[in-house]
Amino acid sequence: MSADLSSLLTASKELTSHLSRPDLPSVNLSLDQIEALSRRLASRQPGSSTDADRATYLLAQAHVDVSSLNNSIAHLNPATTFSPLQPLQDTDAAGYLRVAHEQNLISTIEEGRKETQEQFYRVLEERSQRDWETKKKRVFEELGGKVGAAVDLRASTHHRGNLMSSVGPNLSLQMQSKMMAYDRVVLDLNAARLRGVSYPVVHAFIDTSLSVSSDPRNTQITQMFHILSKITGEPPALPPIEHAGAHILNTPLFERKFARTYLGDPDSRDAVALRQTIARGAREALEEQYWDVLERTVHSRPSEARLGGDPSVANKVRAFLLVRYYHGGEWEDKIELVAGQPVWARLFYLVRTGHAVEALGEAVQYQQAIENREPSFVTHFRTWVESVDRRLPKAQRDHLQAVYNAHMLHSSTVDPFKLALYKLMGKIEPGRRSVPLVTGTTEDWLWVQLAMVDEEESGGLRALAEVLLGYGERHFEGPPGQAGSRRGVWASVLLMCGQLAVHLVTPRMLHLTICLSRRCDQLKPEA
Structure with a gap:
């Protein structure tokens, strides 16, 4: 076998022995280069007579005169247009460099x-961490304290690991007291379930959230519990157990009474009524909540308020x-006075604080x-x-x-509170969602x-x-981690528009989940 290869090598060298020049170095081509040059050489070879006959036949069918074209081509001088066909030399350095350049580009x-x-996956991993x-x-x-010095928060590499395993047993006294306060509510809820009676779990969590901390940052979670209590209509307290059978709120329907409707046909009459209730x-x-803000401001x-001795709602x-x-x-420029008083503003704020009857008065x-x-x-206004x-x-x-189209739509001086009252009563232009001075927060x-x-x-x-x-979460809460961001607002927004399957990221949101599951049964565990 080796003798055959040696003879082939000797024969191949003899084929180009007449072309070699001792004063020039030889160029060794790779197999890829040899194949590329071979294909290029074959493409320059003239076709056979059979190919020419076939071409003449096909062109004749297309009404092309081949003989006249041949005469025209014969009078051309191709010497200045096409390079003459010459055999490739071993000294084709340009071809070798061209192929090497292409290979370098591909590898780069x-x-x-x-x-x-x-780099992309590395940056993604660092950002997720x-x-x-x-x-x-x-x-x-949110739990109210810092972990011990021995616990390094940055040591965890499991993004969805067990929270308590990363915290360890080093809980502060303040944190433990908060956890125990919420635990007592859950224990009372479970005890009521075992007895087969209802339990005002939402109001219990409201009282707990108010008692565990006076931090203003905790106001948002209390407000969410308050919103849920108004949506579900849960009373702040229930009758004693011995009278449970005589009160309709202690029937089994009080627990998860919205589940069937919420999870059923969204176009049914009950579903429409539920959305109206929400x-x-x-x-x-x-x-x-705004009435509380108004009273605290006064x-x-x-x-400046000059409240006097009249404790009525209208006077406040x-x-x-x-x-x-x-x-x-x-008064500010756009406040329109009626009989010397800002009547439109009074009517609006009475309606805004839930005192529509007083507004009618x-x-x-x-x-x-x-x-x-x-x-x-x-x-x-009375009918409304x-x-x-x-x-x-x-x-x-x-x-x-x-009236709105004629006097308010294109007016720049209209009282914004009168404009808001007309929009509310007539449900005019619901797509235009903002009113100056009215929707400031x-x-x-x-x-x-x-x-x-x-x-x-x-x-x-x-x-x-x-x-x-x-709009999304960032529209309501702002960029996370920056000054002025309001955590928890997005969850409140979802509650108020009936999207109760909120994303829970804090422990006290877990308590909100408990309330939703007991009253609405609308949160399902993710797979």
């Missing part, structure tokens, strides 16, 4: 691709308006002055307040729409959206939920 591109891919450590720190802060409960919760600035709203919009002896008190500027307003679902008949809504904006929800038109609460989900 491949190496760059691999390095980029490795950093986010996990940040979330763990937030969990410990919107109404969330709106009432925001109204109660009490914190008594000299009047005092609040003095603090908020009356400066230097003058104010409207009746200033009815003559109001009717001189806005005829039929008090009549429409007395309506169970805050919905006017179509004729009255059309009238409000006409997230809670105000959400209240206006919930007050304008109409299950019979514009998609109702489901359409609002789609809009809010499109």
